[in-house]
Amino acid sequence: MFDVLKIRKDFPILSRKVNGKPLVYFDNAATSQTPQQVIDAIVNYYANYNANIHRGVHTLSQEATDLYEQSRLKIQAHFNAKFSHEIILTSGTTHSINLVANGFSALLKKGDEIIVSALEHHSNIVPWQMLCERTGAILKVIPMNEAGELVMETYTNLLSNKTKLVFTNHISNALGTINPIEYIIEKAHEVGAAVLIDGAQSCPHIKPDVQDLDVDFYVASAHKMCGPTGVGMLYGKEEWLKKLPPYQGGGEMIAEVSFEKTTYADLPHKFEAGTPNICGGIVFGTAIDYMNTVGFKNIAAYENELLDYATNQLKQIEGLKIYGTAKNKTSVISFNLDNIHPYDVGTILDKLGIAVRTGHHCAQPIMDFYCIPGTVRASFAFYNTKEEIDALVAGVKKAKMMLS
Template sequence: MGFNIDKIRADFPILKRKVYGKQLVYFDNGATTHKPQQVIDSIVDYYSNFNSNVHRGVHKLSVEATTAFEDSRKYVAHFINAEDDREIVFTRGATESINLVANSFLSLINKGDEVLITSIEHHSNLVPWQQLCEKKNAKLKVVPVSDDGNLDMEFLDNMLSEKVKIFALSHISNVLGTINPIKEIIAKAHKFGIPVLIDGAQAIAHLKVDVQDLDCEFYCFSAHKAYGPMGFGVLYGKKEWLTRLQPYQYGGEMISSVSLDKTTFNEIPYKFEAGTPNVSGALATVAALKYIKNIGIDNIAKYEDDLLEYATEKLLEIDKMRIIGTSSEKTAVISFLVGDIHPYDIGTLLDQMGVAVRTGNHCAQPLIDNYCIPGTIRASFAVYNSKEEVDYFIEALKKSLAMLA
């Protein structure tokens, strides 16, 4: 399919909404994306036609639900080019995926070991590692970021050593939009035998992800940031790593056999999927990924890059504009401040004019502290945003600034 913005916009019913009598302009896609009709329909279809629990019934509906659920795993594996669908663990989202790995690493970390993260991480990819280090008396080491929003690669080189037991970093920063050179970083880490977890929460909807090409040990994302449902996520893990790790949660389905004396665990990926899974979430995620595939991720990336460039140029025409995150490798996120106006004030006025942006620390408080700022206003784009919306946003921003002057 070619790129037809009007047709794409028509797929998203919520875009017709008005807020305070104004046409909605939704630029909070870094927080969550809207859902196309195809995704909404897939949820309705599941509950209307074959809702049933999976993996445990002999009856027709259960068999159908199980087949659809496992086919979803195959599709996700194909989408990110995993070698084997057993490398795909279904979770509630990126946060749960990271917690799963951090908790499963408990037995692999000893006193004095190091865990490496970066200073641009979302709290979801910081707090689980901090907790792991506290529990095990290990050291949390943090790769710094330079003023433009790029990781300091010289520092990184000096921080890599055999003491580091895992390196967890984001593919794309949710605040700065920086696309980290993760392939290069993973190769550097591997020279020291360090496994790497990539938090792909901000990447999966914006650029091609090929886990075999990246050669990462773990990659995770949430469906809701890629036009899919909330409460559903993916953890990719290399087979040998998933096999080696201990389960994170215990209960039904993740076991092989249970007696009152002992439990043995199921094979991968099931040993990480305790309890009834979110079946409709899996199906709706596939609908979302197919939606992306149908447009073409390269077409999406190109379109969003143009939007980013256009919006950046327009913003920079505004007096006292400060963009936080100016890497040349960026995706569709612009964080900014104007003079010393508090981000919240601007965000509130924009909202009154129908423009939804994010304000605050974006769950990356250490990064915001690093820039010594109170937070930012963040406009983050998706495939359905348009230049006309950017124009409206710029006008609304100018009006807000005039009111605050």
């Protein structure tokens, strides 16, 4: 049974107060909160296993290595990758995307085309622009409509035998739109293009199966999934990871080094130069275990209930406009009040103990599409409650009364 009050007891921060008010944390799309089970695993690592991995013969090093590689196996199983070496541990989604973009510098030539969607986070725009500057490739954009959905008819028209790579997020961080990635992947593969999916926003809500999706690259961050910051993963099909050159040089990613020539290690170590975030990598697995214990079907059902409730309640406020009304979306609501800057609304909500995100959410092209400076974004997780949504609605009403 899904018991939100019992679940909330796992998250120590949810019992604190902000500005004398009970914390209402609605900035989950930026960073999820951390359960005690994950906090305990962090403490346990530093108390009992702290050592460098893969290189030492001593007991601590071997134990830490085993824990790190066990976590890789957990991540492999969670995403259903075919091989554990298809899971590259990185510092997060941004690092993962840049790793792939850097690798494609060696594979693209002038006149090749790559396609991005209009719904992307800056982390899934800027690396590809830099790639185009280096290679002479051409960047094309799948447009969005007023509801915050991608225009699939235009997407299919953009595809050609010049298309080498397509990338889009699974879920929009700014609007909550769930993109039709199955269709996007299928159509890209018909013209021989590879596909990278940014799963930073989807993995807290959905359990992706990379083999079922037949996706070439899928990226995610632990801090969106009840884990620590500074660690994430890149899934890549073995055949693609073998084609890409290393992103960084250094220790761990080598087989043999001389001043005349260096040969590279096998996967996954070819892409894991230097001492990694060992604790983060280990605890990423703990966070995945925790979320699977809660159950992703339970999470999705409950968060959809919160989304429907919040949408209906906020719609009752005169002068409030919701941006992103896609038929398929997850628990994110971006909104503005007439003639009131979102920053001002967010500041008043903070005084009431309510944490929301304001601004363009690193998705400035979306804001430009709507001709607005930004939005107030409330993003819900499985540990939030309807009572907290009631507090949000009351806070927005108060902000409107004070700022109108």
